[in-house]
Amino acid sequence: MRPALLYRRHVASSLRRAYTARTEPPPPRQTRRPEPVNSTSPVAKSSSANKSPAAPPSSLAPWIFGALAAGLGFYSLQLYLAASKPYHNTRIADLAAQKDVAERYDYTATNFDSEVGLSELLMGVNGLRKKLARKCHGDVLEVSCGTGRNLGYYDIEGKDAKVESLGFIDISPQMVEVCQQKWAALFGNKMAQQKLKPGLKLRFMTGSALGDMPMAPSGKKYATIIQTMGLCSTASPAELVENMARHLDTSNPDSRILLLEHGRSYLPWLNRVLDNSAERHAELHGCWFNREIGELVEKAALQSGLEVVSERRHHLGTTWVFELKPTEDAVKKAQAGLPPVATPQTNEREQEGWLSKLGWK
Numbered sequence: 013m014r015p016a017l018l019y020r021r022h023v024a025s026s027l028r029r030a031y032t033a034r035t036e037p038p039p040p041r042q043t044r045r046p047e048p049v050n051s052t053s054p055v056a057k058s059s060s061a062n063k064s065p066a067a068p069p070s071s072l073a074p075w076i077f078g079a080l081a082a083g084l085g086f087y088s089l090q091l092y093l094a095a096s097k098p099y100h101n102t103r104i105a106d107l108a109a110q111k112d113v114a115e116r117y118d119y120t121a122t123n124f125d126s127e128v129g130l131s132e133l134l135m136g137v138n139g140l141r142k143k144l145a146r147k148c149h150g151d152v153l154e155v156s157c158g159t160g161r162n163l164g165y166y167d168i169e170g171k172d173a174k175v176e177s178l179g180f181i182d183i184s185p186q187m188v189e190v191c192q193q194k195w196a197a198l199f200g201n202k203m204a205q206q207k208l209k210p211g212l213k214l215r216f217m218t219g220s221a222l223g224d225m226p227m228a229p230s231g232k233k234y235a236t237i238i239q240t241m242g243l244c245s246t247a248s249p250a251e252l253v254e255n256m257a258r259h260l261d262t263s264n265p266d267s268r269i270l271l272l273e274h275g276r277s278y279l280p281w282l283n284r285v286l287d288n289s290a291e292r293h294a295e296l297h298g299c300w301f302n303r304e305i306g307e308l309v310e311k312a313a314l315q316s317g318l319e320v321v322s323e324r325r326h327h328l329g330t331t332w333v334f335e336l337k338p339t340e341d342a343v344k345k346a347q348a349g350l351p352p353v354a355t356p357q358t359n360e361r362e363q364e365g366w367l368s369k370l371g372w373k
């Protein structure tokens with residue numbers, strides 16, 4: 013069966029399973045490493061059956077708008093009630109109080125895209141993903157890749173494409189499997205027609221981004237390491253950033269770690285909502301959305317000989333975008349074959365004005 017068809021069936025069955033998955037016990041975690049995909053991957057046909065749905069009759073419009081307004085009102089009321097509740101667990105934002113929920117993805121993998129797709133679309137997250145992925149160059153490693161929500165955005169087409177190799181790693185074999193199927197559906201055809209960068213190397217790996225990860229196919233460390241929405245899902249977020257730094261080619265001043273993350277807001281009332289619902293959200297979705305991401309990344313960068321090139325916040329401060337690069341000192345040390353040592357640096361955020369607090373840095 014064609015991969016595109018397989019993928020569409022896979023998505024359809026994911027949607028059907030979405031309502032039952034939460035009651036099923038998690039399948040045992042496998043240690044199998046998926047086979048690398050090569051240029052002989054089966055061909056995927058692009059969809060030509062995208063017909064736009066018929067417009068609703070105009071008499072329905074007031075009902076639709078009414079329902080939307082009622083939904084929005086109900087949502088705002090819930091938000092207000094949640095914001096006015098006192099904290100039920102004052103320590104819930106401390107990492108030490110947050111249990112490891114990463115295994116949750118083993119059995120939400122097939123539903124993941126349908127669960128986050130609409131909210132990400134409405135919030136413009138796909139645009140942020142695209143902007144970040146387009147910065148990737150050279151040997152690229154995406155850690156905590158999940159279902160491959162960034163796959164469509166890498167610069168991999170044509171001979172002048174910036175990406176030389178693409179590696180995807182995630183601790184959940186189920187997430188990696190969805191990612192690999194998505195690749196086949198999106199790029200199987202283009203690979204067969206040799207439209208991708210000649211010699212582009214591709215690898216899908218199951219493993220923890222907290223441990224030793226394979227070197228790039230060139231035998232070197234990576235020119236770009238990217239992670240999106242990963243620091244919320246590990247028990248050791250600072251160690252994860254530090255481990256990315258260990259796998260980065262710090263002898264190259266153009267090397268980058270790119271992060272798109274989510275966490276605490278700069279608004280106290282919103283943090284109250286996040287803190288009050290964090291435990292339930294983590295148990296259901298495997299993600300702690302109330303972490304102080306800025307502080308965490310800045311400290312880890314400092315520890316690892318990295319400097320923050322840019323740090324931006326969106327969505328009332330809950331979405332964070334970082335670009336990190338090796339410090340001059342780290343570059344010199346790596347070029348001389350010495351291990352990187354932390355260099356004290358000024359905390360950029362302490363110098364920010366009020367505009368940056370609104371996410372307009």
Ligand SMILES: C[S@@+](CC[C@H](N)C(=O)[O-])C[C@H]1O[C@@H](n2cnc3c(N)ncnc32)[C@H](O)[C@@H]1O
Pocket residue numbers: 114117155156157158159160161181182183184187219220221222239240241242245246299
């Ligand atoms: C919220 S999902 C994000 C997935 C994807 N990056 C995205 O942007 O949609 C978090 C992912 O991190 C993975 N993860 C958690 N701990 C990990 C670890 N130690 N090493 C690698 N992946 C990990 C989970 O399996 C899950 O796929």
